[in-house]
Amino acid sequence: MGRVQLFEISLSHGRVVYSPGEPLAGTVRVRLGAPLPFRAIRVTCTGSCGVSNKANDTAWVVEEGYFNSSLSLADKGSLPAGEHSFPFQFLLPATAPTSFEGPFGKIVHQVRATIHTPRFSKDHKCSLVFYILSPLNLNSIPDIEGSSLPTPAKPLPGPPPKQPNVASATKKFSYKLVKTGSVVLTASTDLRGYVVGQALQLHADIENQSGKDTSPVVASLLQKVSYKAKRWIHDVRTIAEVEGAGVKAWRRAQWHEQILVPALPQSALPGCSLIHIDYYLQVSLKAPEATVTLPVFIGNIAVNHAPLSPRPGLGLPPGAPPLVVPSAPPQEEAEAAAGGLQFLDPVFLSTKSHSQQQPLLATLSSVPGAPEPCPQDGSPASHPLHPPLCISTGATVPYFAEGSRGPMPTTSTLILPPEYSSWGYPYGESRARAWQGGDARSPMQTLLSSRRGPTVL
Helix, strand or coil: CCCEEEEEEEEHHHECEECCCCEEEEEEEEEECCCEEECEEEEEEEEEEEECCCCCCCCCCEEEEEEEEEEEEECCEEECCEEEEEEEEEECCCCCCCCEEECCEEEEEEEEEEEECCCCCCCEEEEEEEEECCCCEHHHCCCCCCEECCCCCCCCCCCCCEECEEEEEEEEEEECCCEEEEEEEEEEECCCEEECCCEEEEEEEEEEECCCCCCCEEEEEEEEEEEECCCEEEEEEEEEEEEECCCCCCCEEEEEEEEECCCCCCCCCCCCCCEEEEEEEEEEECCCCEEEEEEEEEECECCCCCCCCCCCCCCCCCCCCCCCCCCCCHHHHHHHHHCCCCCCCCEECCEEEECCCCCHHHHHHCCCCCCCCCCCCCCCCCCCCCCCEEEECCEEECCECCCCCCCEECCCCCCCCCCCCCCCCCCCHHHHHHHCCCCCCCCCCCCCCCCCCCEEC
């Protein structure tokens, strides 16, 4: 064994996760087998972000710092053989961003200690990473429970009515060479923001105004992480996916499903200008090609009020476009009437496959630090003392830990493997090209430049 037998940093009470503005206290421990002369013993607390052009490369091309504080633990002298402890304490800044780790960059907070030895001797160094969680309170996001409906000419007393997160798209197409039709796809969610373990309630209404069956309907929870290197890099992946049946010709159908929010980093990452996180729910038909995309937020503190969700079987959500009887050619109207179809009587689609197949209790029990399973109505579970810190997709960090303090990958199957869909731009290639070079912090203007993996703009 060498002269320095132990040189480590430990934080008080084994704590790993801190909040901005909190004090961070710990101890630097040194065990020597022989006396050690030194010029100084210093400890430094830093927070920074680095971004690279290549995946899993720590040669950062762009960096930014958030704080850098140093303390002198001992001046010039000599440490005798044996064990020595040096306590320290820092005050974390209130503006420090939440820790994050991704393939193209990370936000890292750490404590480093250095024993500066006399000239021509090697300095001794050690470091310890800790994590900061700046909880995102979903209630602070405007219209998190829904957007305000248009104000009528004579406003009613009280607050304006709300509508759920809703979007609609109409696709006209040709089939059988000479026939034309259209499909109206409307999708909504009960809220705009969710916490880990909460169920996202999805409602879709599909009106097939043609004599051709549609392809199955697919709903995907997408994550888009934007990294500002020399140019913006957009890393888009599918987190969860559920597939429903198709809609028969001249039929209107409704589909109700839910997606359980797995261990995911929070939206936005306030305080960091190099990394931005957005989430979307995309509902698509492949034939005819129709897509709607709904922005959603992932936070740490759940929405306080009850979700605003449409009731199954009672038609479209408030504010959705009214249903229109298809104006098909006379021959096709006769065919539809001959078949005895009642277009305005909706049918309910069944679910063909769901990426989150395991039972709710089994999947959540394998997510370290996740909250208790949510009730069957989709409302969030009673919050634990500390909301889980998801340092990266599918990995959590405990608040207190002994030994290894790194992120713990979950064993849950709630998250799809890191494979990217072969589908194109959800709003059409022409619109996606128009977004290139735009501001990555405008989520609906730079949405999903491609879902086949990271894209450099």
